[in-house]
Structures are given as C-alpha cells and as structure tokens.
Amino acid sequence: MAERLKELILRDAFQYSETPRFKLAHGGVSSFYFNCKRVTLDPEGQVLIGRLIFDLIRDSDVRAVGGLTLGADPIALAVAYTSWLEGRPIQAFVVRKLEKGHGIVAPIEGKVKPGDRVVVVDDVITTGGSTLKAVAACRTAGLEVVRAVVLVDRQEMNGRENILREVPRMDALATRDEIFKLHRRRRATMDSRL
Numbered sequence: 001m002a003e004r005l006k007e008l009i010l011r012d013a014f015q016y017s018e019t020p021r022f023k024l025a026h027g028g029v030s031s032f033y034f035n036c037k038r039v040t041l042d043p044e045g046q047v048l049i050g051r052l053i054f055d056l057i058r059d060s061d062v063r064a065v066g067g068l069t070l071g072a073d074p075i076a077l078a079v080a081y082t083s084w085l086e087g088r089p090i091q092a093f094v095v096r097k098l099e100k101g102h103g104i105v106a107p108i109e110g111k112v113k114p115g116d117r118v119v120v121v122d123d124v125i126t127t128g129g130s131t132l133k134a135v136a137a138c139r140t141a142g143l144e145v146v147r148a149v150v151l152v153d154r155q156e157m158n159g160r161e162n163i164l165r166e167v168p169r170m171d172a173l174a175t176r177d178e179i180f181k182l183h184r185r186r187r188a189t190m191d192s193r194l
Helices: 002-013 043-057 073-085 129-140 159-164 176-193
Strands: 014-016 032-034 064-068 091-095 108-110 117-125 144-153 170-175
Touching: 002 014, 002 043, 002 144, 002 170, 002 176, 014 176, 032 176, 043 073, 043 117, 043 144, 043 170, 064 073, 064 108, 064 129, 073 091, 073 117, 091 129, 117 129, 117 159, 129 144, 129 159, 144 159, 144 176, 159 170, 170 176
Parallel strands: 064 091, 064 117, 117 144, 144 170
Antiparallel strands: 014 032, 091 108
8 A cells, every 4th residue: 555655646746857946835946846635635545545544543542633734634534534434533633724713713623622632644744844833733722742644754854853853753654765766766667668
C-alpha cells in the first residue's frame, strides 16, 4: 500500500523543473512541488491514506484526527471513514484558518472536547508552519496532540524538527527522497526505451 501511494504521489502530485519556478507557502521558490490534493481527493488515494494512517494509530487511545483546512480535511475524513469500517471509530475534526463570524464561534469543528488525545495531519510539510498552527489551535482548545502524520515531508527547512519540538512523534507516509528516487528510476526507464 505504501509503495502504491508513493506511485500516486509521483504520478499525480509531483512536479519538477530544472530551474526553480514553484512558489511555496513560506514564500520561497523551488524546483519541485507537491500538489497533494490531486492524491488526497482521489478515491484510490483516500483509501490508501486512510488505511496507512489508521494502521499507524489504531493501537493508541487517539480520539480524533484532523488539522488545518484545506490540506488536512480529506486526510482526516479518509482516516475517520476507515476507522468506522474497522470497528474502531476515530472522529475527524477541522481547524479553521479564520474564525467564522456567525453562530457558534469555534476555531475547531468536529466532535472533540478538552482532554481528547488527537493526531494532527497535513498533506505536505516544508517548514511545518501549517501543522504547527493546527497544533497550537488544538492546544488552545484543550486537546492533547500526541502525534503528527503528514503525507509528504519535503525534507527541508527543518519541517520535521520544528514539529518534533512541539509534538512527541511525527511520521511521513512519503519523503522527498523517496519520490525523487522513484522519479529518477522512471526517467531512467523512459530514457532506456529511446
């Protein structure tokens, strides 16, 4: 399953350019980019992500999984759906980027309450900023963040290290190095056919 997910990431989410042209969330420019919504919103991608993350957290006493909207939303929903099918329901929650101005003003939506142990998820980390924003919102709401899980770790700008300063455990389903390795292998195969 993990290898198939990496293949989907390479095929559908990964973009590469010899010269840096992709603007990143933190403002920098890179020669590669991961548009992971093309995987997290894909039916096969959701099944793989839901299963892989559920398998990572199934034996813990985690009550809910979620993160900063929009990157975390399909991931959290995939895990919640898988958890129900497995008879071990784990709630999904959403951390808003901005508080809504009507109704019940809540920075976090979902069936979570102070004291709940939660996992924060994200699609891609570079600096870890979005993940850390979600962690801070969870703590403000009284939730105990016990782990972070990301789809892709870009392995730069200390993203993993920044998150591990705030969360006891962090896992990535794929890393930049793993996707680059698949990318090089695919290019070598294509070149050998020419």
